[in-house]
Amino acid sequence: MTNTTHIAPDALEDLRKQIEGSVFAPGDSGYDKARMTWNLAVQQFPAAVVMATSDADVVAAVRFAGQQGLKVGVQATGHGVIRPADGSLLINTAQMAGVEVDAATQTARFEAGAPWGAVLEKAQAHGLAPLLGSSPSVGAVAYSLGGGLGWLARKYGLSADSVTSFDVVTANGRTLHVSADENTDLFWGMRGGGGGFAIVTSMEIKLYPVAEVFGGNLVYPAALAGEILRRYRDWIATLPLEFSTSVALMNLPPLPMVPEFLRGKSVAMVRGCYCGPVGEGQALLQPWLDWQAPIANLFHPMTFSSVAEVSNDPHDPVPGATTGAWLSELSDTAIDALVRYGVSINGSSPFVLTEVRHVGGAMASVDHNSNAFPHREESLLLDVTGMAPTPEAHAFVVNYAREFKSALEPAISGLYANFTERDEARHAVAHSFPPETLQRLAALKAKYDPDNLFDYSYQLGDGADAS
Ligand SMILES: Cc1cc2nc3c(=O)[nH]c(=O)nc-3n(C[C@H](O)[C@H](O)[C@H](O)COP(=O)(O)OP(=O)(O)OC[C@H]3O[C@@H](n4cnc5c(N)ncnc54)[C@H](O)[C@@H]3O)c2cc1C
Incomplete structure (x- = not known):
C-alpha cells in the first residue's frame, strides 16, 4: 500500500457522526472495496472514503476536508479516473443513484452516482432516450461534464448540450443551483470544462423521442x-x-x-x-x-x-x-x-x-x-x-x-x-481548449475553488501538483 495521509481517530469519529452514509479509512474492512475503481489498473489510497447518500453528506464531507486540510476527490463509477485520489478525502457518489423521468417535459433528473443504464431504463419506459455513450455502466454526470458523445450524437449532439441544470456543492461547502438562469458562469464552464469547479450532486437533462x-x-x-x-x-x-x-x-x-x-x-x-x-x-x-x-x-x-x-x-x-x-x-x-x-x-x-x-x-x-x-x-x-x-x-x-x-x-x-x-487527462486536456476558453475556465476555478480543494480533476490553472 502506498503512503497515505492519516486522519486522527477522533476527527474520523467526528466525520462518521456527520455522515448518513458510510466512512471507510485504511484498516477498515470496507476500505479496499470503497477505494476501488471500475478500471482495475488504477490503485488509489485515499485518507478516507465517504460513501455519500445525500447532498448533506457531500456538504459535510467537503467542510470536513477543508477543516482537516485534505484535498477532495470524487468518483461515481471509476471509469474515468483523472488522478488517483491518494491522500484525499474521496467522496464516492455510487449510492446516490436516484433517477426521475418527467415524460411530459421530456426531462430526466438524477443524482450524481447514476450510471447511464439507470437513466436509460427509466426514460425508455416512456419511449424517451438520454444521450448516453457506448457503455451504460459509465456515470452520466462525469460523461456530461467532459462533453459526452454516444450513438445519437450526430442527430442530438453532446450530452453536455442537453444538460439543463446541476445542483452542486462548492469548495466552501455551499449548495448552489446552476442553470441558464442561476450561477450562469458555472453553467457555462461545467458543460465541457469538467468537474474541477464543484461537486455535482444532481443533474437534469433533456430526453429525446427515440424508442x-x-x-x-x-x-x-x-x-x-x-x-x-x-x-x-x-x-x-x-x-x-x-x-x-x-x-x-x-x-x-x-x-x-x-x-x-x-x-x-x-x-x-x-x-x-x-x-x-x-x-x-x-x-x-x-x-x-x-x-x-x-x-x-x-x-x-x-x-x-x-x-x-x-x-x-x-x-x-x-x-x-x-x-x-x-x-x-x-x-x-x-x-x-x-x-x-x-x-x-x-x-x-x-x-x-x-x-x-x-x-x-x-x-x-x-x-x-x-x-x-x-x-x-x-x-x-x-x-x-x-x-x-x-x-x-x-x-x-x-x-x-x-x-x-x-x-x-x-x-x-x-x-x-x-x-x-490519468496524466494525459490531468495535464494535456487543458491544451485542447482555445486560450480564451482556458482563461475563462482558470478564472472560474479561481472564483469557486481558489485553494484547489478539488485537485483531482483537469489541471486548468497553475496549481501545484501534489502527486
Ligand atoms: C468502457 C467505457 C466506455 C466509454 N464510452 C464513452 C462514450 O461513448 N462517449 C464518451 O463521451 N465517453 C465515454 N467514456 C468516457 C467516460 O465518459 C468518462 O471516463 C467519464 O468521466 C466517466 O465517468 P464515471 O462517473 O463513470 O467515472 P469516474 O471515474 O467516477 O469519474 C470520472 C471523473 O469525473 C469527475 N467526477 C465524477 N463525479 C463527479 C461529480 N459528481 N462532480 C464533479 N466531478 C465528478 C472526477 O474528476 C472523476 O475522476 C467511456 C469510458 C469507458 C471506460
Whole structure:
C-alpha cells in the first residue's frame, strides 16, 4: 500500500457522526472495496472514503476536508479516473443513484452516482432516450461534464448540450443551483470544462423521442481493415445525421466471454446506430453488403434500451488503459497508421480496440460559446483501449499508444477529455481548449475553488501538483 495521509481517530469519529452514509479509512474492512475503481489498473489510497447518500453528506464531507486540510476527490463509477485520489478525502457518489423521468417535459433528473443504464431504463419506459455513450455502466454526470458523445450524437449532439441544470456543492461547502438562469458562469464552464469547479450532486437533462433504432456491427476479417477505412471515409460523407457510425479494429482475447467465432481473432467492424425508419437504415448500410459479405452481419432493429449491444463494452471492472484524439482527416497515411498499430499480427498490438467514430452533426449547430466544450467543428474521433493487468502492461500500452499517436500526428487535431485518463487527462486536456476558453475556465476555478480543494480533476490553472 502506498503512503497515505492519516486522519486522527477522533476527527474520523467526528466525520462518521456527520455522515448518513458510510466512512471507510485504511484498516477498515470496507476500505479496499470503497477505494476501488471500475478500471482495475488504477490503485488509489485515499485518507478516507465517504460513501455519500445525500447532498448533506457531500456538504459535510467537503467542510470536513477543508477543516482537516485534505484535498477532495470524487468518483461515481471509476471509469474515468483523472488522478488517483491518494491522500484525499474521496467522496464516492455510487449510492446516490436516484433517477426521475418527467415524460411530459421530456426531462430526466438524477443524482450524481447514476450510471447511464439507470437513466436509460427509466426514460425508455416512456419511449424517451438520454444521450448516453457506448457503455451504460459509465456515470452520466462525469460523461456530461467532459462533453459526452454516444450513438445519437450526430442527430442530438453532446450530452453536455442537453444538460439543463446541476445542483452542486462548492469548495466552501455551499449548495448552489446552476442553470441558464442561476450561477450562469458555472453553467457555462461545467458543460465541457469538467468537474474541477464543484461537486455535482444532481443533474437534469433533456430526453429525446427515440424508442427503436437499427443498429449493430458488420464483422469483416482484419485483413480488410485498410480497405474498410478507405471505404468508410467516402461512405460517411453520404450519411444523414440519424446515422452515427464507427469503424472498430478489434483484437479479441481467446476468452469464453467472446463469441466463439471471434475468440482470439482480429477483426474490422463497421458499427452503427440509425435512429430513423429501419428500412432507411437498411438501405444506407446496403453498399457494404454489396461490396463484400461480412463474416457476420449483426445489424438488426432493436429497442434503444438495447443500444449497448452495438459496442458491447465490458460491464464488469477490467484493468485498462485508454487514450484518444480528434482526427482532422482519414488520410491514407492515417489509415496506414491505424492498421499498423491497431491490428495485431501475432500479438504485435496490445490494443483490444482502435475505433474511429464519425461524430459532428448536431454538436456543430449550437452556439459555440454556449458552454466550454471546445471541439464543435470536429467530425472524427479516435478511441483506443488496451488491457493492462499489471503496471508493466500498463506502461507498455501507454508507450505503444504514444508511438501510435506520433505516427498519426499530422491527422491529430486535439484531445477529447472523455477519451483521456490519468496524466494525459490531468495535464494535456487543458491544451485542447482555445486560450480564451482556458482563461475563462482558470478564472472560474479561481472564483469557486481558489485553494484547489478539488485537485483531482483537469489541471486548468497553475496549481501545484501534489502527486
Ligand atoms: C468502457 C467505457 C466506455 C466509454 N464510452 C464513452 C462514450 O461513448 N462517449 C464518451 O463521451 N465517453 C465515454 N467514456 C468516457 C467516460 O465518459 C468518462 O471516463 C467519464 O468521466 C466517466 O465517468 P464515471 O462517473 O463513470 O467515472 P469516474 O471515474 O467516477 O469519474 C470520472 C471523473 O469525473 C469527475 N467526477 C465524477 N463525479 C463527479 C461529480 N459528481 N462532480 C464533479 N466531478 C465528478 C472526477 O474528476 C472523476 O475522476 C467511456 C469510458 C469507458 C471506460
